[in-house]
Amino acid sequence: MNSNIILIGMPASGKSTCGVLAAKALLKNFFDTDLLIQNLEHKRLQEIIDEKGNSYFEAAEEKAILSLDIQGTVIATGGSVVYSEKAMRHLKKLGKIIYLHLDYETMVKRLSDITTRGVVLKSGSTLLDMYKERLPLYEKYADVTVKCDCLSVEDTISEIVLSANKI
DSSP states (O other): OOOEEEEEESTTSSHHHHHHHHHHHHTOEEEEHHHHHHHHHTSOHHHHHHHHOHHHHHHHHHHHHHTOOOOSEEEEOOGGGGGOHHHHHHHHHHEEEEEEEOOHHHHHHHOSOTTTTTOOOOTTOOHHHHHHHHHHHHHHHOSEEEEOTTOOHHHHHHHHHHHHHHO
16 A cells, blocks of 8 residues: 555656546555646746756756655656656655556647647657657666557556556
8 A cells, every 4th residue: 555656658648647546546645746846846847848948847857756755656757757867766766667658649649738738858859759769768667568549548547557456
């Protein structure tokens, strides 16, 4: 009961949406690190990126992750968390990491609000560049991978719960 389940994955993979419902099913608390960053910075994620840049945002995200000291929680992370080795080492110590995998095409279909969502895109990079850069990082840190492309929200939640109970 005290162990954490950490969700990582591309933008729009369902980390927050499915995470809160999986937490209810697993009798755990829910915590969204994007909300922590917003509370610490007093700005929306996209405002932080627009006003202070990607490097500042990534440092703020790392600081927020390193401040976590919680148990018995499903933790939804931001998609860019995998850029910080320190943050990922800390998350590994906190619990088991479930990677919510999406194919590129599915991610693009789901991402209707890219300009307001708070997605870290390096200058001159495309969504495909970001996808190719992050994919091996998600795979590196995952304890379990859930392929979400053909899954409904309910099915994704079921897979998270099944995976959490196995690890």
